[in-house]
Amino acid sequence: MSDPADVPCCTPLTAAAMSAEQADQVAPLLKALADPVRLRLVSLIAAAEGGEACVCELNGAFDQTQATISHHLKVLHTAGLLERDKRGVWVYYAVRPEALSAVATLFTAPALAGA
Amino acid sequence: MSDPADVPCCTPLTAAAMSAEQADQVAPLLKALADPVRLRLVSLIAAAEGGEACVCELNGAFDQTQATISHHLKVLHTAGLLERDKRGVWVYYAVRPEALSAVATLFTAPALAGA
DNA sequence: ATCAGATATCGACGGGTGTCGATGTCTGAG
DNA sequence: CTCAGACATCGACACCCGTCGATATCTGAT
Structure with a gap:
């Protein structure tokens, strides 16, 4: 529990001045992407x-x-963007929709949507 | 003309596999943010x-x-996210809506919007 | 011409990042 | 038990990044 991606993060970038705390929480997600x-x-x-x-x-x-890809997957997983599921010898990764939608909220600005 | 932010970039992340070229174009925008x-x-x-x-x-x-803030503003401007307007002694920066909406399109996934 | 204030640039420092080859760890098959 | 394959980890390398203090550049006022 308490994944890095489980942040409120829900103020669009352009709606109001972002708090330093919010920025510190969201930046790692963007960094991972x-x-x-x-x-x-x-x-x-x-x-x-x-x-x-x-x-x-x-x-x-x-x-x-393969080492590089594994590293990148780890970064995405650590950031909370991917879920890891080991089945036998294989490992499956899936995206965490909440994480992506958290980022999406940032850029889905009300006044900016029509621009 | 031909700002770094003027990219097609218009395939949502989750809709279809992203091309390497698209990724190379969008990544700098995210890096700047x-x-x-x-x-x-x-x-x-x-x-x-x-x-x-x-x-x-x-x-x-x-x-x-002040040097650090100036540096960050330069990064954002170079990435095509900000416009620069010098008026007398002061410099004003404004966001380029096209750049932000380009990023927004990435995360505004059709199937993901309701998640 | 001089000066003060606003920004930008420079050089340097510490720390982080993408990449690789090599190696470790786990799992199922024989 | 042993082995091969899938994936992760490690150590190393070159490079980039955020930050700072110091300095340069520009502009309007005196």
């Missing part, structure tokens, strides 16, 4: 059948080493 | 009167040095 490989990892997992993907499938989709 | 101070800077500017703020006001809102 601010990498091309990790962005594609989340995208691949979210778009996969059942919203989850086996590491063995993910490894083949990138030029980087 | 993935810092507590810069997050608050954007928020302060966006929530300010007229959607813009003078650096002199911003400096007072943080514990960091």
Whole structure:
């Protein structure tokens, strides 16, 4: 319990001045997503059948080493963006919708939506 | 022209697998936002009167040095998230709505919106 | 011309990050 | 028990990042 991604975080960026505490809570989430490989990892997992993907499938989709992909998955998992499920020899990762929607709330600004 | 923020970027993260090129284009935007101070800077500017703020006001809102704030503003400007407008001795920064909405599109997933 | 104030830039420091090869750990099969 | 495969961890490397103090640059006022 108490995942890093379980933050209130629910004030859109442009609605009102953000508190320092809020910024400190949300920034790690964005930091975890601010990498091309990790962005594609989340995208691949979210778009996969059942919203989850086996590491063995993910490894083949990138030029980087298996160690590097494993590292990125750990970063995303530590940030609370991915869930880990080990089934036998394989490990499946799934996105945590609450985490993504927390970030989404940030950018879904009322006055900005039509821009 | 051709700001870093002027990217198509318009496939939600969870809709389909993201291309490597798309990821390479969007990641810098998230990287620029993935810092507590810069997050608050954007928020302060966006929530300010007229959607813009003078650096002199911003400096007072943080514990960091004027040099540090200036550096963060430069990062946000280089990423295409802020516009710069010098009026006499003062410099005003304003958010570029297109840039923020580009990021918003990423997280505004159709299937995820209700989560 | 001089000066004070507002921003930007510079150089440096400590710490974090992405990547790799090598190795460790776990699991199911034989 | 032993082995092969899947995944994680480790140690190392080059590089980037946030922060600061000091300094430069610009601008309006005197």
